Amino acid sequence: GPASGAALPSVPMTTSAQVVDAVDHARVAQALWARSTFPERAACVERMRTFVSAHKHDIARAIAAASGKTVQEALTTEILPSLVMTKWLAANARRVLQPASEAPFHWLWRLRKRPATTVYTPLGVVGLLAPSWQYPFAMPFVELAAAFLAGNAVILNLPLQMVTVGSWIDDAVAAASLPSRHLFAHVVGPGSTIATILSSQRVPRFFLTGSVPVEAMWTHVDAMHGDGVEAITPFALELGMRSCAIVLPDANLERAAQCIAWAGYQNAGMSCTGVQRVFVHRDVASAFARRLCAITSSLTHGPDPDAASAHQQQHHHHHASHPRSRGARASSVSSNLDAAATATPNPPKPHIGALASLDEAETAKAALETAVASGARVAAQSREVGDCTQGFFVPATVLLDVPTDSALITGESIAAPFIPVVPFDAVGDGDDDDELDDLVNRQAQAITASIFTRTPAVARALARRLDCRVVTVNDASFAPGPPEAPWGGWREFGQRRVFGPIGLKEFSREQSVEEPRMHPALEANSSVWWYNGDQREVVEGTAALIELNAPTGLRPWFAAVWILLLLILRRIRMGILRSLRRCREIAAAPLQAVQSARAYLPASLGGARSPPVAAAPPPRGVTFAADGPAKSKEL
Template structure:
């Protein structure tokens, strides 16, 4: 079977029904596709930021007008509820079009750099130029908002984009194509590639992609980084988290339990920035658990219906992920954990990849759900004596994406936040900063390298270029040939002028340096 004849079928993980069927991209055509993208990118890079923003506004208008359709496509393809899809997928896409369209020009404008008085004759600017053609390989947990945010950053920075969406959610890739079509971009500037993630990544590297942006698992990220090393292709990797939540004794427990339920169970727990571990100070532990258990039992998981959006939690997206979550729960229970509460099924949950929202207590660091990323609707709560013990346990993980601290004392919370080893820490909230276009997103340790979103994300889409020139028409620099005793003494006087050990030393160095500079820089080099 040829590549053109191979297809991938998108199945609704909540019902098993087929959603869409797409043809695989023939990777033999990738050189031609990249050449086409490069030609389009040259024309696109010549446009002003204002002109590029106009195309993003067209995309934003399309997203707003077809918000319900897009939410339904995401829900059918990924398994999350339509409310979830609207809040965490569609809305952030519209916000991204707006923020990057308005701010990219300011962030990426040439910057003047000042220097020392010794280099007063030199002027320097730093310009941020497009990379060229960037590749994006995106995950299935947020199949619309993750790649689309990166696409908008890439476009506003002047790049062309080749997108490979997750094999589990190809219908969302087709929806992204329609959004980009609405933007009236130059032909070939954006292209959607369908196929195996590993094969597409290899083809990207072999055909000279200028940078790869990948969101996925730690093992896959390490494999891609090793491949990228062969060609020194730059990569940006977001590889997940095992994110802690710290609840102090003075926290508003009503808000804290509401936030824990949202950040732990949203998207069936398939959020790399979602809560997985909660450390609660001893004096409020039992009250916190009782409140969260009550709210967990009130949640409903199931497929929902087209005319009913009252289901809280949808299905997991893949059968493999369901098995992982089941394994983590079985491991925890075998090692002494207790189920305090679970959500209630609504409708037919037998034919989908459903797993109840589950609250665990009696956990410890030997359990998979504590020491690894579960990526499912399981929250593990652990009692701690104080904030210091909570910090120590929170920082043990090899993953360091996000974290949160819950307290009424903002000053104390910010001080503790500075000691948490994560790329993002929020106070009295969790799992929303990915939707803030202005805030950089990324983690430490094995959570990845590089950043997306915000000014930092825009800069990741560019090459920094320094341009330096002389203000005056000097013949030579101070350190140029010929070398002689005068040059040596001149350099010493320049050093004492720049870093004097008192006003008299500075004055003496100045008087000796000035005539030498004039002679060295503005007279001809007399060669016999």
Template sequence: MSETILQERTGTGSKQAFSPATGEVIGQYEPTDMSHVPELIARARKAQKEWSSLSFRQRKKQILKMRDYIVEHAEELADIVSKENGKSRVDALATEVVPCALAANWYAKRAKGVLKPFKLASSTILFFNKKNEMMHVPLGVVGIISPWNYPLSIPFGEVVMGLMAGNAIVLKVAGTTVMVGKAIEKIVAAADLPSGLFTHIIGSGGAVSTAMFENGVDKIFFTGSVPTGKELMKQAADTLTPLSLELGGKDPMVVFEDADLERATNGAVWAGYQNAGQSCGGVERIYVQEKVYDRFVELLAKKTSALRHGPDRDFDVDMGSMTTEAQRNIVHRHVQSALDHGATVVATSHSIDAEAEQKGYFYPATLMTGVNHSMDVMREETFGPVLPVMKFKTEQEAVELANDSTMALTSSVWTKNKRRARRVGAALQSGVTTVNDHLYTHGQSETPWGGWKESGIGRTHGKFGLLEMTHPKLINYDILPARRNLWWHPFSRRTYDALLQALRFNYAGGNPFRKLSNGLKLMGYMIPKMFGRWKV
């Protein structure tokens, strides 16, 4: 993902932010003085101790204030996301603002159930006097480095997740979407949190991440490109700082011959062109069974052609601009390379204002056929509004094509056969597989998000996201006040025999009388040793 569209104001340290759709100035801000970062993180660590001492109920009360602020200021938030990211206001409301309210509500109300202490069942007679309790301890200070494609919902979901788990948060948003970061500041301020618990640092990605490592941030959650994720892993190795990495996807959509083609093509338009295709979990490649391939392409071409792209002035567009010029150039390169190697553009969206389009980073929704796996458009993350379509014959071929990728974030299966859907879904290599749908689970607070291969490490969202925000800690204790364990000193032949009897009591099977005999002999030695005095 590329750097920001920013220009320094002459004679001052402030910077201006511009709309990628219109080129207009939408705000200005002051970068953080990086020499202050040690102090900011020290303040965060102090505030975290106060915050983590509060009950889940007390934290919940504060987080719900954020939810209420989001609901009250929904249109304002959608507007700033639309202006700075380039997506339409409908898109911003549906995929950014609404999920933020849902996240604040879910984590506020469900964190206690996920993170409260719980007992572990005993596994053997050897430990009959032991109890185990699991706790989830806050990490401390959590760093969040977020991208520009979902500048509100991605970082905010992780912010509330971390806060409800008892952590302090240091946030660094993408340079391209700093004004959305400032909007997050306002949301968090509505919660009246302890001073210093939440910090928004504005600066270059490399400088901020380095400062996080140098000042002992306890874990970093990063969403962005594969190369940047790998660089962070190299940095993290020096301090063994844990990372959660969501690095993108090359997500397949598999359409079988019995699929509802009306729904499948509608879903392809949504998951492929929404946010100008700048979704890590969006459709990047489509495989259609040969019997319905022509009909699928025909329907998808009509719907692609019907889409309107341009600046959102009066809710009259279906797709806004791309967010950066660099990303638009990547999309153009992928499409042109495919065309040079025999692919065909079947349909594109149409502009509502060709003159206005020249001022922004627009790229039309583009449907392609005649593609294959030798092309970048089928191998690399395009991250733009391009849908390349291939045909397949058999279920096995579809799975092999879908899994032929270095990434494994999301996938989808389109069929009316539930058994096939589950079978193929289980075979696809991705962290999320949806049936007759795609992309939307990122908006469900309760569902985990993440993948494997080069799509990253770890999970965010839901139960698994909350667990990533904590250290698992075991508390082990005696039920009765014993003086020694069976395996403690002094040793003797009788100690050896008792351990054998314990092993045979648990696992030898066979004659129940022999099992009982081993158990009685074991207890006859173990109890006196545990509760008796060591005579020396």
């Protein structure tokens, strides 16, 4: 694990044949699942939520052991947001995804069409590829619930390091009592390999989520579009880091310092919403820096003694593969706490955990050395507690005198608990030479920004100038944010939307159904721009409609109205004549049918046919010759 250095349990890899088989079974199961009702789907998600709530401590320990964060951070930034988000999704899926009608805007379509109905249908089998190690439980769990509520089946792939966390997601899905176990499959393997296999199976869409360097994320995208793949699979990206905070002169400095410290240091700086740049007005820069340094110096970093050990993780994985033994976990919380208390009385509890990998820790340390070499000054750092020699720990650090062209301000995002503080002179009015706008918007990787001020009007005006997805005032946002608000990447770091109504619709296809306003029996056989024989009339009518929509002058407008009136009157006349002919045909049809029937009815029923008449016997003494007139013969 990143914090303890202990080996995580080994997990068998999913073979290519098994992935293909999972997709095939998922397609069959999804076809039936798509017919289920929204209350049935919401009930399954509610059972998933109940399972997570009942095992929150065990899940938090597993998250902490796999990702390096503390148990408190796992509960705060993973378990709690997951339950809040999925509750909103289950309660609002029916309202968001039910068919919706929109009245025609233009009078021309309003006369001809009924309001168009938008229908949301499931995508089918979707792939959730989460190469992120920042939130290995919250992000896939919430998106999994959204996919189920939209009527989809899901193939999930997590980073190999987080597979033990994924086994808890497996158990939560098993507790949902889905109508078919094939609606969900957790496949284990490198993300690029899984993406290639799913793309070859024509999975309709991938969802890539995480706050990783862009090169690593695009590796998965390239794999989807690589050689041998005939069709491009649509994908949705949600990336980003390098969020910032702005402290204005009238801000509450104590609140700003407390909030920024938490937003910058939580999850050891490995957060897509983590504050990695702070811009403070020069009038209050020194006072703010003193408060932030004091807070940072009081914090500690190190391994969390409550995190699950490797043995506990192995025990959990054994139970994850045997769902019937899940009840044995209910008592594991108290037993694990008792064992920990017996082994080490009053172990130190750190505020900040470890980075997720050795590469991330080495990158962070190298970035800090580069910043110091370029003139930055380390003003404060967190203190070490416990045995940090086996984990990937980097102290929380406040940096002052940071050059504005430093890589910490303008470069690629770095997963580390570093907060560089940069002063600025004026807020400005948003013109091209505005100093603050240039500092904030030169970095394209920001998802969020925080503004600290006591003047709401100033905050609203400044928020409109910031180039980021979410702006919070006197607070800091952490993923996944408010459940009703959309969330997602920004600019080249992803255009996908997750959470909120837009997030639910991402897992659906939009289909528009248009119906004519008139009854089919009364509809005309042609429209003004169809092939009607006289193309000059079509040209005149279309040109007149264009003039009415975008008038070039009063006289052309009246001319267009006159042309359309003549065409309409001509159409009405033709329609009346056509209707009269049709009425005569309809009226004549019964008479013709009666006349046709009479030809086959006997005369006793009023028909034209007479019954056959028997021949009268010849008179006595009269015979008929075959070749001549009748001759008499006396008897």
